[in-house]
């Protein structure tokens with residue numbers, strides 16, 4: 001979603017803003033703009049389309065000289081992607097300018113009020129309300145005006161604000177949308193995410209809800225909503241810029257697919273100690289684990305799919321009942337929490353609006369929460385009672401791959417650990433599972449070696465219109481992810497179906513040469529799946545099966561088989577998803593699409 005960058009310091013601001021925005025492109029956007037104070041007034045340039053257009057219009061920033069400025073990439077919500085709707089937005093005499101990520105929910109009411117006072121709006125955005133509202137409350141004191149605005153607006157926001165009267169200062173504030181502050185040697189920064197400023201500094205401050213920051217070239221002051229100054233600790237970012245760059249790969253998605261063996265190992269190995277599982281950050285005693293009565297796993301998209309898999313693993317191994325919920329549903333469905341419930345929220349970005357709201361809902365009802373999160377210092381990581389990090393490193397491609405794989409690992413570790421503590425598995429089973437877990441990074445590596453064959457196969461399906469993914473049990477959960485991976489980056493309609501459910505309606509869509517991808521990793525369900533494959537094949541489907549090595553009988557039913565190395569059936573998702581990711585990637589590549597930035601999508605969904 002929208003990206004924000006701001007800079008104030010000793011260097012020309014515009015090139016830094018453009019560079020920072022380019023590092024936020026992965027978030028998804030359809031227009032961009034920058035505003036810089038030139039010693040006399042605030043100058044602004046905006047453009048629809050890719051950042052390249054803005055770079056050309058500003059001659060790489062040269063036409064906007066000055067040492068303080070704010071920039072923005074916009075992912076349209078209120079008003080179509082046009083130059084006028086692009087940010088920044090001005091007040092009436094162009095003395096205040098604002099960039100915004102989030103949604104001002106009461107903007108219509110505010111707009112009406114301001115129009116009644118003579119304010120004229122030029123855009124259709126909710127953001128312009130902020131510029132005029134700041135103007136309305138501004139009386140020579142920026143902090144005071146910002147606080148008054150915060151009391152009036154409802155919704156989510158990260159804001160960067162520049163006042164012409166105070167060109168030596170930039171202001172920023174956030175609520176429920178991400179925003180960080182970077183402290184550099186020759187200036188200070190605001191940004192939606194670390195990659196935008198990592199080239200200049202590793203020292204960042206994570207801003208709390210409704211905290212206001214005043215940046216000058218050599219100072220940072222933080223205030224609460226009562227305008228009282230607050231002290232904050234900075235965090236040192238340990239990862240390198242190279243982790244957020246393509247390193248010779250055509251697309252981030254392929255790079256990230258290839259990073260999975262390492263990401264999985266990095267998430268797994270530090271938690272395997274002395275032949276056991278140690279999850280220090282869990283913060284639960286064995287007694288508390290034994291007492292868990294129910295688990296909710298709440299997440300969105302692919303993270304939700306890992307939860308669907310985890311339900312089988314938690315229930316099968318630890319014998320704890322699990323409900324998996326889409327965060328956007330959970331937050332409004334008034335769930336019945338029993339005593340000793342644990343809510344696990346899963347999120348790569350740690351900023352997904354619905355997941356964050358679900359977490360808050362659970363906390364407000366007194367339920368214990370655990371976040372499984374990738375982005376260190378993100379809102380969910382900070383607000384959950386405890387956080388278990390997935391160590392996937394920065395994930396840039398919109399379609400998740402390595403974060404998904406590491407979320408699975410975190411969930412397996414928890415389930416096995418809970419099962420052990422609750423005496424639901426014996427030492428032998430425990431050891432066997434750890435043995436299989438340890439093999440996963442190498443097995444994923446092995447599967448990555450099969451990419452040419454999958455590319456060849458994918459190229460046959462560039463023109464196909466519909467694909468079905470089927471499976472039972474955990475294989476159904478894998479189907480969901482395989483289907484999402486294909487459709488989101490290739491724009492081919494696909495559906496995941498519980499294989500036994502197909503004949504209750506959907507099978508009527510199967511016709512000559514429809515591609516059906518059948519997941520056949522679960523021993524207990526193998527025979528059932530072979531029958532389901534037959535059902536679609538006799539209706540003309542072309543079947544690609546993903547099965548465990550040795551189960552060659554599947555070749556009699558399927559037309560094309562990808563074999564997976566043997567593992568514990570609970571962990572099959574970690575292997576089966578690899579060919580599905582590669583298949584989706586190559587269909588998208590073959591169609592000449594922008595694999596990393598599919599249309600209409602954003603990496604971090606910070607609006608509900």
Ligand code: F6R
Nearest residue numbers: 301302303347348349352399400
């Ligand atoms: C799909 C994908 C999304 C995310 C979802 C949740 O490839 O990436 O479905 O999984 O938007 O995002 P996070 O994990 O950041 O909460």
